Amino acid sequence: MDIDENPNGPLNAQLDLFAQPQQNKITRIIKRDGRLVAFNKLKITNAIYRAAASLGGRDRDRAESLADQVVQRIHATYPAGATPSVEDIQDSVEKVLVDNGHAKTAKAFILYRFQRARTREQKPEVAGVQDHVPYKVLWRVLSWNVDHGCHTVDSLNRQARDGGWKKLIREAERAYHDEIQHVAGLIVKRLPDLRLVIVAGPSSSGKTTTTTKISERLKARGHSFLLMNLDNYFKELSHQPKDEYGDYDFEMPAALDLDLINEHLGLLLDGKPIRMPLYNFKTGGREKETREFRLKDKEILLIDSLHGLYEGMTRNIAPESAFRFYIEALCQIKDDDGEFVRWADLRMMRRMVRDSWHRSYDPAMTVGHWHYVRKSELRYIVPYIQSVDYIFNGSLPYELPYHRARLGVDAGHCPAVQRRSQKGRRFSPRPTGGTAPRLPGPRGPRRRRAERFVASGVHWRGGLSILMGEMQKPRQKCRITPWPP
Structure with missing residues (x-):
């Protein structure tokens, strides 16, 4: 270089x-x-x-x-x-x-x-990382998809039509849990020197679900753990960073009290108690009360954080004391044009579902905020991927049609999708009724395309148009693992 x-x-x-x-x-x-x-x-x-x-x-x-x-x-x-x-x-x-x-x-x-x-x-998975892309893991995911007939949108539709959907879900779930078990084994091998497990990754990559699964495996092996919620370390709203437009940017590490996090991590790993702050998201400030927090002897501290790999987050922690685990939705599914679903698009879809179902956010709000998310990911998360101990695929091959259904996108009621299905080719989406909503954030071609996406129910060229125009809903009714949490 x-x-x-x-x-x-x-x-x-x-x-x-x-x-x-x-x-x-x-x-x-x-x-x-x-x-x-x-x-x-x-x-x-x-x-x-x-x-x-x-x-x-x-x-x-x-x-x-x-x-x-x-x-x-x-x-x-x-x-x-x-x-x-x-x-x-x-x-x-x-x-x-x-x-x-x-x-x-x-x-x-x-x-x-x-x-x-x-x-x-002890970092075999990182050996295949070049230019911040985990090629070794990607090849393994693609190979699994090909072997199980779910590497293209057409093959997924065929699974739904031919009655193979339940089997695909069972096999995908089994592969996911087997890899969780493998990761738990890697953690156990590094005990007792290892005291801290950091689960990091971009937004909606599956960190919380995977952290819970890892803790369950550790508990089953007889190891106790303690989950530390870093959301309590957000700075007061008056001290939050703003962008050039005067909007708050909660996606960057500076939104967290890094000095206090480092101080508390050092005390915890030394066996000393801390008084953890309690953050109130409604008021944008910390409560007067604090909670005593202590890491017992031989107990493992688990951290689920967007910026767990950021150097300033754990600057006083010895590398041999921490296991750094990186998760990304490494979806390896192609559309009819041979283009792969973009990981960031899949995660935005997940976040739209999560925000609309659990936080009562309109999808327009999620799309309008997404440029903050991507800017932070590219600057503070992706560059540190080569410092991790393990890279994990957080995507599931069967999840795409469920996101489509949960967002309420019905091809039969979306003229834009009907036009696309009839023509059988990719198109530039345009509003199908009413005026495209004006989304927050800097103006430009990407923001205008996002506004058309919200109005029409389809995504701009590439990525999410696959889900709206080509993916059929599975006909079989079956119980699925909620994803994302």
Whole structure:
């Protein structure tokens, strides 16, 4: 990966999410896989702090001071423009710790390096990730769909017509639960060092359901767990970030009190109690009351969070203490034009169902807010996919027609869909009656297409038009697992 030669260039500015105020002579380092990445002093500070924390020390200022010395040593050792390796940086950290009389911390840091190497060896699923796309998992999902005759919209319709729908549901559910069991086994293998399990992923990918299933498997194996609700850590409404249009953006990590989350996670993993805040979503503020929260000995802490992989969320947690689990709706189903259903479109469909059924939101509100969701996902979630321990497919091959039915889209009462069915080809949707509602958010072609989608009951070119125009409702009545929660 080539990096902008200008250390102040736009590419380096994007890569270095925590740019330092001082002008560093060393701007790039070589990772173990040979990639060049921006030099980041914060990573050194965190490594020193974690090593000290393992011995009971939690002096953040001292860790930052030692990190400054490491940077000074690196600058004195290497000429300007040089690219030291990660191992060179870590060697410098050990020397600085020893020179400052922190021999025990240096020993803990050496152990930290060893455990990091062992953790990297235990990430088989991430090996197939390139450009933030989990190709290995995608191929496995597609192969399963082909073997079970559900890899295209036409094949799904054929399953419904020929009486194979119940069997497809049973086999898909069995495969889902088998993989949950596999993940639970991976977690158990890392005990007792592992204390924290983070289930992360984009909106409506299935985090809550999957977290519940994992906790059930752990309980069945005799392991106790504690679920920590990070929704209580939202900032007061008056402190919430706004976009350039003055609208609140609750989808970004800055909407959460990250400092308090880190403080409480550190105390919990040290066996100390915390006073968890209670957030009132009706008032947009915290209640005066707090709730005592404590992690017992040998108890596993479970966190279900959009931004669980974001570096600032768990900056004081040693990597070997956490199992990072990433879930995405990796739907591998093609339409009659050979195009795959877009993952983001499927998740938006799920969110529209959830918001309309459980939160009394009109689908127009969900569509109008979706640009915030996608912006946050692409910036704060997807870039961290290579840091996870396991990647999980949260989609089910039979779910598409159920979302269509729950949203009340009936092809027989939608002229736009009728026109599409008669022509047998993709088309640009247009309003079928009345005026397209004006949705919130920045104006532009995508917003106008979204407004036409709400008015016509179909989606713009690609993605959700598959569900509305080509997918038949299954004729068989059968009990299904609610998805999403």
